[in-house]
Amino acid sequence: MSEQxxxxxxxxxxxxxxxxxxxxxxxxxxxxxxxxxLTKEVLKIAEVQPGWKxxxxxxxxxxxxxxxxxxxxxxxxxxxxxxxxxxxxxxxLYEQHYRHLxxxxxxxxxxxxxxxxxxxxxxxxxxxxxxxxxxxxxxxxVDAVKNGGKVIITDVTIKDQxxxxxxxxxxxxxxxxxxxxxxxxxxxxxNAGLKIVYYKDVSEVYDWKTTDPELRATLQGxxxxxxxxxxxx
Numbered sequence: 001m002s003e004q005x006x007x008x009x010x011x012x013x014x015x016x017x018x019x020x021x022x023x024x025x026x027x028x029x030x031x032x033x034x035x036x037x038l039t040k041e042v043l044k045i046a047e048v049q050p051g052w053k054x055x056x057x058x059x060x061x062x063x064x065x066x067x068x069x070x071x072x073x074x075x076x077x078x079x080x081x082x083x084x085x086x087x088x089x090x091x092x093l094y095e096q097h098y099r100h101l102x103x104x105x106x107x108x109x110x111x112x113x114x115x116x117x118x119x120x121x122x123x124x125x126x127x128x129x130x131x132x133x134x135x136x137x138x139x140x141x142v143d144a145v146k147n148g149g150k151v152i153i154t155d156v157t158i159k160d161q162x163x164x165x166x167x168x169x170x171x172x173x174x175x176x177x178x179x180x181x182x183x184x185x186x187x188x189x190x191n192a193g194l195k196i197v198y199y200k201d202v203s204e205v206y207d208w209k210t211t212d213p214e215l216r217a218t219l220q221g222x223x224x225x226x227x228x229x230x231x232x233x
Contacts, residue, residue, distance in 0.1 A: 007132035010172055011081065011108070014130050018060070019084045032126035033225045034205035038154065039067055039125065045198060046150050046229050048072050052120035055079060055144060057109050057137075058127035062089035062102070069101040077103045077119070079112065110136040112144060119145045123152040129179040130172065138192035145232050151194055153228045157182045157201070163222035176219070182226045194230025201226050 032038075048054065050073035056064045059078030068076035080086050086104050093099040107113055109124075110133050122141045131137045141151045156175040158164060164177050171177035180188065186196055203224035208216050 010132050014172055015082050019082055032154070033156070034154070034202065036063065036067060038202065038205055039064055040071060042152055042154060042227050043067070043072055045227070046121060046152050048074060048121055050074065053077065053118065054121045054123060055114070055119045057122060057124040057141065058130070059089060059104070060085055062092050064123065064125060065089070065093065065102050066096060066098055069098050076101065077105065079105045079107050079109065081106070081108055110140060112140045114144045116143050117146040119149060121145065121150045121152065125154045126156065126175055128153055128185070129155050129175040131178070134180070134188050135191060138188055142193050142232055147232055149232050151189065151230045151232070153185060153189065155179065155185065155226065157185070157224040157226045158222070159224050160222035163219055176223060179223065182224070182228075185226065185228055189228060189230045193232065195233055196228065196230050198229040199226065
């Protein structure tokens, strides 16, 4: 199988997985470590301001979009590869009366049909690890923000390479097989043209006590979570 075919297969597998996940979450929950609490903290650290145009990459059902318009008074844009998931986001945004404050776009994060320099900030939470070509995706994010704009990444990190082999194909859907070390993410972001202005290991967001015992035995201590913010010079 060619590298391109493998990338397409991974994207299809991950998309199908998330299309079939039960997204029946409470308003203050999110399908990622740290949840909405971490999202708000990161947006504050990045000094996101009212009126900013912010793009959420792999926006899912719109959790971060709601935070952006409700709590930060931003113009929020969501991009996702799945039309089915975007329909769920649209319904949720209508239900909470925020649909008119958001724009939704179906697109591949590695090939974004977005005007260069349009956004003040791009955020990608627990999703860069799902992208086969992270360098290409980051280059697209950098192109999307204006000079002085910010790219915010939060994601699973690898602390023991053995974790990447655990779980087989399913490990891709769990953001593990495609994850990098914290240093690896920083290098990828710098190679894409960003100046790193903030990074922090926030592995404490994992609640291992409530995790499935088998999964805990496989991954605890072998994966972490991190926040990284880069600025486009």
